[in-house]
Amino acid sequence: MSTVEAAYSRVANPQRATLRLIGSAAVAFGVFLSGFVINEPAPYELWMAGLVGIWFILGLRISRYTAPLLALLMTFNVGGMLSLTQMRDLADGPMYVAVSSFLALTAVFYAAIIEDSHRRLPLIFNAWVFAAVITATLGILGYFHAFPGAEVFTLYDRAKGAFQDPNVFGPFLVPPSLYLVHGILTGNLRSAPIRAGALLILAFGVFLSFSRAAWGLFLLGVLLLVFLMLLKERSGAFRLRILILSLAAIMMMTASLLIALQFPKVSDLFSTRAQLVQDYDGEHLGRFERHRIGFTMMMERPLGIGPMVFGTIFPEDEHNIWLKSLTTYGWLGFISYVGMLCCTLCLGFKHLLKDRPWQPYLMIGWIAVLGHAAIGNVIDIDHWRHVYLLFGVVWGCVALEARHIRNENRRAHR
Numbered sequence: 001m002s003t004v005e006a007a008y009s010r011v012a013n014p015q016r017a018t019l020r021l022i023g024s025a026a027v028a029f030g031v032f033l034s035g036f037v038i039n040e041p042a043p044y045e046l047w048m049a050g051l052v053g054i055w056f057i058l059g060l061r062i063s064r065y066t067a068p069l070l071a072l073l074m075t076f077n078v079g080g081m082l083s084l085t086q087m088r089d090l091a092d093g094p095m096y097v098a099v100s101s102f103l104a105l106t107a108v109f110y111a112a113i114i115e116d117s118h119r120r121l122p123l124i125f126n127a128w129v130f131a132a133v134i135t136a137t138l139g140i141l142g143y144f145h146a147f148p149g150a151e152v153f154t155l156y157d158r159a160k161g162a163f164q165d166p167n168v169f170g171p172f173l174v175p176p177s178l179y180l181v182h183g184i185l186t187g188n189l190r191s192a193p194i195r196a197g198a199l200l201i202l203a204f205g206v207f208l209s210f211s212r213a214a215w216g217l218f219l220l221g222v223l224l225l226v227f228l229m230l231l232k233e234r235s236g237a238f239r240l241r242i243l244i245l246s247l248a249a250i251m252m253m254t255a256s257l258l259i260a261l262q263f264p265k266v267s268d269l270f271s272t273r274a275q276l277v278q279d280y281d282g283e284h285l286g287r288f289e290r291h292r293i294g295f296t297m298m299m300e301r302p303l304g305i306g307p308m309v310f311g312t313i314f315p316e317d318e319h320n321i322w323l324k325s326l327t328t329y330g331w332l333g334f335i336s337y338v339g340m341l342c343c344t345l346c347l348g349f350k351h352l353l354k355d356r357p358w359q360p361y362l363m364i365g366w367i368a369v370l371g372h373a374a375i376g377n378v379i380d381i382d383h384w385r386h387v388y389l390l391f392g393v394v395w396g397c398v399a400l401e402a403r404h405i406r407n408e409n410r411r412a413h414r
């Protein structure tokens with residue numbers, strides 16, 4: 001379709017254009033709600049359940065480029081359903097698998113709407129930044145008891161914002177932080193102070209979560225982003241700008257950290273949490289011993305043992321996504337999850353540095369997926385809503401690239 005024909009189509013179908021605009025706004029609002037999960041089911045689940053249903057009823061397609069994501073995630077959840085057969089008391093097991101299946105559908109949904117229009121990517125990330133700034137501000141205010149009842153936004157003297165757990169709150173703030181870093185390094189310098197202020201709030205929120213996984217994710221993400229941008233850009237002046245702004249950001253972060261450490265409450269908890277191995281990691285039946293015992297046990301349980309059963313056998317849950325895949329989704333789930341993650345990283349890496357309108361979002365999504373796979377060694381991420389959003393972003397961008405290549409080939413053969 002030519003540009004003129006496309007413009008005519010938009011004018012001739014104002015109702016359809018209006019519906020698409022409303023639909024995109026509804027998606028952005030859903031992403032915004034992902035930053036507020038104090039209770040379950042959260043508003044995010046209720047909103048997205050209706051939204052996904054409406055979009056597919058109105059004709060949203062799953063293309064052959066996003067179908068593999070659907071197949072792998074559904075196979076993963078079939079493994080979860082089979083693991084229910086190993087439970088003596090189902091209890092909340094079916095609900096756990098139902099939530100997993102729903103989150104899998106949201107990943108496919110995000111991939112499909114991004115493939116439908118890459119213009120939804122900035123809407124998604126801007127909504128994510130807005131939600132992250134608000135929930136990070138709540139966490140910071142709660143940590144310092146800025147108003148009566150503010151402690152509801154903390155847990156064990158750690159900021160958790162509008163989340164149930166600091167270990168989810170911290171990583172949730174990292175992808176929008178990377179988006180802000182990218183905007184500072186490539187965007188208009190006039191808007192840089194606003195982005196820098198938002199970034200400072202998010203970074204402080206990550207710090208006050210006192211989540212070692214979130215600290216590592218933030219550091220790894222920023223370093224990888226700057227490295228890939230230096231690798232992609234050929235202009236010496238632009239590379240110099242990136243280096244100067246990166247050094248300025250490091251200095252600003254360091255100064256903020258030093259100021260925060262002047263508070264005894266902050267410095268004491270930081271000195272405790274900064275230790276690489278905590279007591280509950282290395283003690284008898286601690287995190288690492290549970291991992292060893294759990295992997296050995298799962299070699300004899302091809303169907304797994306069922307959702308949340310591991311925590312009834314040992315003092316705590318798995319705290320390892322690979323072990324969690326085996327215990328809760330069986331061998332079938334483990335193979336499909338590892339396969340899905342490898343496909344996500346490999347396909348994203350293949351198109352990572354191509355000059356496209358969606359390239360920055362693919363870069364940020366790919367880095368965040370890689371980082372979450374790394375922290376998955378010490379934490380369960382199978383029910384983290386934003387992780388499925390990241391899967392959708394990467395697969396959606398990969399589908400956009402595949403469609404772009406197909407259109408280029410068609411034009412070349414005319």
